[in-house]
């Protein structure tokens with residue numbers, strides 16, 4: 001699944017989604033880290049990496 | 055297939071708006087005759103969408119200085135400050151701005167947009183962190199993409215949210231720069247600056263404020279929100295523009311941070327673009343003098359802003375949270391907003407139509423900016439006109455018709471028009487000539 005296209009998210013929605021994820025996982029997700037996220041798998045990997053860095 | 059195909063969704067939306075008879079993106083003024091009056095489609099029109107807060111676009115002092123500067127120094131500098139040299143006027147304006155703000159340093163840029171682009175993209179590097187308000191102006195977002203620092207957004211005007219996000223970064227190395235605006239350009243709300251300063255201190259971050267819409271508007275002497283809130287000492291960088299209160303074009307940043315001057319040979323949007331021409335520098339310097347010597351303009355602006363804001367609020371419109379010179383009427387439906395906007399223009403009132411994504415939260419704003427050059431009768435005309443049209447459109451509480459729940463087309467608007475006797479013909483509502 002393509003998170004952005006399949007969920008019909010525009011760029012602002014993606015940024016707001018990012019903020020919600022930050023709060024959910026209590027991590028910091030810089031906007032450019034989200035730029036490369038296309039699939040749910042990408043998202044999982046990004047969050048996992050950020051959590052293990054924290 | 056064309057390189058422009060990717061714009062077809064945007065073009066589709068634009069076409070639909072144009073089909074409804076209104077094209078807010080290509081309105082033409084046949085003439086602009088004063089700070090608050092112009093001619094649109096041959097009709098004398100009151101200007102309520104100019105950002106001309108102090109009404110200085112035709113001020114004789116600025117005009118004369120500008121004409122004189124062209125005669126003496128020519129029409130353009132034909133190059134950048136770094137590659138082609140500074141004129142005396144550039145340095146005098148920088149000194150005047152530094153003096154006005156009581157800061158040691160000032161850099162002048164060719165636009166306010168470039169001031170943000172230059173400062174924000176240069177101050178924080180890849181090992182630092184940039185923390186911006188979610189409702190930041192496009193120039194701040196674009197700056198965040200030009201630079202190399204990781205970017206984190208916090209919820210609009212929410213100091214607790216900022217603190218939460220900074221605390222997640224507290225063990226990370228690098229400097230942190232927080233960017234906020236004095237008055238937000240869409241809704242006219244101000245930042246809770248004292249609280250932001252507390253957070254900034256707690257986390258040892260730097261604070262930048264963009265006073266684009268608050269310079270000349272807020273504070274005892276017009277320095278903006280930081281002056282009004284008494285926290286200038288804690289604001290490390292003030293960015294602003296000449297295109298609003300100072301009635302020309304250009305931007306600036308002032309700061310007392312030691313070593314600031316190095317940015318002149320580090321900030322690319324300063325180095326690689328032509329510097330402001332003599333006429334602009336001269337009128338801006340003159341407007342700054344007028345702004346300082348005529349505080350009554352600010353008093354009148356404040357009174358006008360309150361009159362307009364309270365008038366619209368009293369009529370039942372949903373407006374922004376504060377009575378500042380940016381007054382936004384908030385509408386939930388883009389199509390209604392477009393038709394409303396067109397009606398106002400047809401009847402001789404020009405204001406801005408702000409549509410998502412430029413607005414927060416998918417709403418459409420009828421955005422006005424009040425000027426010190428408006429007379430009370432101008433304001434009253436605008437309130438009366440907007441109230442009358444608002445009632446016709448069924449947007450005001452005393453009208454039994456609530457907002458249409460879904461997308462409103464020109465046809466559906468006219469269908470509702472048929473239920474109310476006081477309306478103009480449907481053709482006037484949404485299907486007239488753009």
Ligand SMILES: Cc1ncc(COP(=O)(O)O)c(C=O)c1O
Nearest residue numbers: 165166167191193239266295297
């Ligand atoms: C908050 C804010 N910052 C910066 C700018 C850019 O200023 P300018 O239009 O002078 O380039 C604007 C307005 O356009 C603005 O509203």
